[in-house]
Amino acid sequence: MNILVCISQVPDTTTKVKFTDNNTRLDTTGIQWVINPWDELSLTRALELKDDASSGVAKVSVALVGPVSTEPTIRKALAIGADDAYRVDTEALDAYQVAAQLAEVVKAGSFDIILCGIESSDYNGSNVGGMLAEFLNYPSVSGISNLDVKDGQVQVSREIDGGKEMIALPTPFVGIVQKGIAKEPRIAAMRGIMMARKKPIQIVESAPVEPLSQTLAFEPPQPRPACNFIDPDNPEQLITLLQNEAKVI
Amino acid sequence: MSVLVYTENWNGKFKKLSFELASYASRLAEMLNMDPIAVSIGQVDRDELEKLAGYGIKKMIAIENDALKQFDTQTYTKVIADIASRESAKLLVLANNNAGKSLAPRLSVRLKAAVASGVGQLPEKLSPFVIKKRVFSGNALAGLELRTETKIITLAQNSFDLIEKPADMVIEKAEADLAGIAPKTSIKDVQIQTGKLLLSDAEIVVSGGRGMKSPDNWGPIEELAGLLNGATACSRPVSDEGWRPHEEHTGQTGKIIAPNLYFAIGISGATQHLAGISASKYIVAINNDKDAPIFEAAQYGIVGDATKVLPKLVEALRKAKSA
Numbered sequence: 001m002n003i004l005v006c007i008s009q010v011p012d013t014t015t016k017v018k019f020t021d022n023n024t025r026l027d028t029t030g031i032q033w034v035i036n037p038w039d040e041l042s043l044t045r046a047l048e049l050k051d052d053a054s055s056g057v058a059k060v061s062v063a064l065v066g067p068v069s070t071e072p073t074i075r076k077a078l079a080i081g082a083d084d085a086y087r088v089d090t091e092a093l094d095a096y097q098v099a100a101q102l103a104e105v106v107k108a109g110s111f112d113i114i115l116c117g118i119e120s121s122d123y124n125g126s127n128v129g130g131m132l133a134e135f136l137n138y139p140s141v142s143g144i145s146n147l148d149v150k151d152g153q154v155q156v157s158r159e160i161d162g163g164k165e166m167i168a169l170p171t172p173f174v175g176i177v178q179k180g181i182a183k184e185p186r187i188a189a190m191r192g193i194m195m196a197r198k199k200p201i202q203i204v205e206s207a208p209v210e211p212l213s214q215t216l217a218f219e220p221p222q223p224r225p226a227c228n229f230i231d232p233d234n235p236e237q238l239i240t241l242l243q244n245e246a247k248v249i
Numbered sequence: 250m251s252v253l254v255y256t257e258n259w260n261g262k263f264k265k266l267s268f269e270l271a272s273y274a275s276r277l278a279e280m281l282n283m284d285p286i287a288v289s290i291g292q293v294d295r296d297e298l299e300k301l302a303g304y305g306i307k308k309m310i311a312i313e314n315d316a317l318k319q320f321d322t323q324t325y326t327k328v329i330a331d332i333a334s335r336e337s338a339k340l341l342v343l344a345n346n347n348a349g350k351s352l353a354p355r356l357s358v359r360l361k362a363a364v365a366s367g368v369g370q371l372p373e374k375l376s377p378f379v380i381k382k383r384v385f386s387g388n389a390l391a392g393l394e395l396r397t398e399t400k401i402i403t404l405a406q407n408s409f410d411l412i413e414k415p416a417d418m419v420i421e422k423a424e425a426d427l428a429g430i431a432p433k434t435s436i437k438d439v440q441i442q443t444g445k446l447l448l449s450d451a452e453i454v455v456s457g458g459r460g461m462k463s464p465d466n467w468g469p470i471e472e473l474a475g476l477l478n479g480a481t482a483c484s485r486p487v488s489d490e491g492w493r494p495h496e497e498h499t500g501q502t503g504k505i506i507a508p509n510l511y512f513a514i515g516i517s518g519a520t521q522h523l524a525g526i527s528a529s530k531y532i533v534a535i536n537n538d539k540d541a542p543i544f545e546a547a548q549y550g551i552v553g554d555a556t557k558v559l560p561k562l563v564e565a566l567r568k569a570k571s572a
């Protein structure tokens with residue numbers, strides 16, 4: 001059984017985002033690129049399954065749609081433990097165009113489980129995983145916080161009101177991953193970093209697909225009004241404000 | 250031509266979110282001069298369906314089918330896409346919640362419709378169609394152009410005010426054509442342990458950070474959440490320490506939520522934490538450091554020791570509720 005983890009690269013979480021070219025583009029100067037947090041957790045879970053002989057998982061690959069400048073991020077995934085990687089050589093333009101490229105990678109390969117993150121922490125799209133599943137006509141479950149594989153049988157779970165539900169599904173499928181799938185992301189050890197240099201990154205030519213949407217410009221969010229401080233000895237006042245001013249309780 | 254809104258139900262009932270969706274879809278339909286139509290899948294009583302008429306919906310297409318008892322993304326996508334085609338829907342509106350996030354992208358590919366997800370407002374321009382959405386975890390807004398004839402919007406919860414607008418609504422019971430597509434996913438088991446609301450759907454969330462000092466101090470947080478019918482959450486170090494379950498951790502690497510009201514108690518307000526909660530409509534912060542960054546994000550603040558302030562707050566709320 002083979003797992004493909006789709007990874008996107010996003011600015012490091014501490015980045016102060018700035019824009020350039022009349023606020024039409026992200027200013028990438030000084031940005032540290034990292035693997036999207038949920039993709040890092042997916043990769044970790046995939047590797048945990050591979051380490052467990054009873055799962056039947058033999059190989060873990062990663063795929064990224066992006067230009068050559070994204071290769072350090074791919075190398076990081078290889079250093080963490082992925083066996084090999086695919087890079088579709090094109091700029092990522094929108095979720096539809098990215099998912100269409102990933103669909104070609106999946107069709108050309110032999111993957112049983114495809115994992116995507118619930119969202120990219122930069123564009124907050126939440127779209128690529130579901131689109132990929134539909135392009136492939138595979139079943140998908142969104143928001144999974146657990147993935148178990150025993151002898152090729154798959155069970156995922158996701159949170160619902162008051163608890164969680166366990167869902168069985170056949171392979172191949174797309175799992176769209178939420179926090180919880182793995183506890184801590186695995187980090188690359190020195191040995192992994194050395195080995196990653198020799199691992200293959202297959203460069204895939206992009207398919208001619210037009211994006212359906214385009215980001216025109218960015219702007220800062222509306223500033224929040226200043227905080228209204230309430231006397232700690234008078235919590236009644238807070239309740240009154242929440243009831244009558246904010247009208248939220 | 251129509252604006253089609255998918256109004257999910259929870260055990261046969263609608264939530265505030267459903268009415269937000271209906272309000273949004275009716276306003277959008279007005280702007281576009283189209284008909285606002287809703288689709289509901291599952292067993293929902295007529296009285297409940299009627300409620301959507303209060304928010305401008307002109308037609309409700311209700312589908313009950315045993316094969317749709319369990320939420321399966323492929324079958325639901327087919328059903329909604331079929332209705333969208335039949336009703337010449339040019340805009341589809343879904344919630345930016347679990348169901349919406351699973352369906353919108355699939356519908357996008359099926360209908361070749363561009364998606365704007367997590368939107369909080371009406372479009373800025375209709376042609377070209379430009380709509381704003383939050384990006385970079387709330388640190389910026391992006392003006393997104395949707396270039397396809399059919400378009401999909403997922404609406405962030407608590408971002409659009411209800412608009413009461415009574416309409417004559419027809420309810421049409423429709424059949425789903427499920428020939429050749431059996432659901433491939435099956436729910437094997439449901440574990441209800443906490444009795445608590447799903448964090449990502451909760452209207453009110455009470456969250457504690459490292460300033461709570463010890464897991465033994467969580468009693469009043471639970472109580473406050475209970476009194477307000479809310480969910481509990483925490484910052485990352487709290488779940489890392491094992492004080493609280495991992496499912497409760499909000500932030501950049503945890504849950505991203507947008508409740509109506511978020512209590513941040515003993516939470517400093519690090520950017521990674523704010524990334525998960527800054528879309529909350531109102532934030533209340535309780536912290537003993539008046540310079541804590543959380544107060545910059547909060548509308549209401551109390552500077553004080555949480556272990557002392559919180560029990561008093563719970564007590565006051567209990568009184569207010571029984572009054």
Ligand SMILES: Cc1cc2nc3c(=O)[nH]c(=O)nc-3n(C[C@H](O)[C@H](O)[C@H](O)COP(=O)(O)OP(=O)(O)OC[C@H]3O[C@@H](n4cnc5c(N)ncnc54)[C@H](O)[C@@H]3O)c2cc1C
Pocket residue numbers: 013457458459460461483484485486487498499500501502503514515516517518519520521522525535536537538541553554555556
């Ligand atoms: C890559 C990365 C990802 C991260 N992702 C997340 C994430 O998703 N979510 C997240 O939460 N964090 C995340 N973090 C961690 C984040 O940077 C902060 O360290 C964390 O949010 C701090 O948690 P805290 O506010 O509970 O604790 P602290 O920073 O320790 O703050 C405790 C606060 O409590 C106050 N306090 C102390 N005693 C009291 C008292 N008696 N009464 C009232 N107030 C009191 C203090 O003044 C302080 O403001 C991430 C960090 C990194 C590097």
Ligand SMILES: Nc1ncnc2c1ncn2[C@@H]1O[C@H](COP(=O)(O)O)[C@@H](O)[C@H]1O
Pocket residue numbers: 005006007008009036038039063064065066092095098102115116117118119120121123124125126127128129
């Ligand atoms: N450029 C990309 N290359 C590979 N996978 C991607 C890319 N962009 C997004 N993804 C995947 O899709 C998920 C959700 O992304 P998004 O729809 O952009 O929020 C990510 O967590 C990745 O798994």
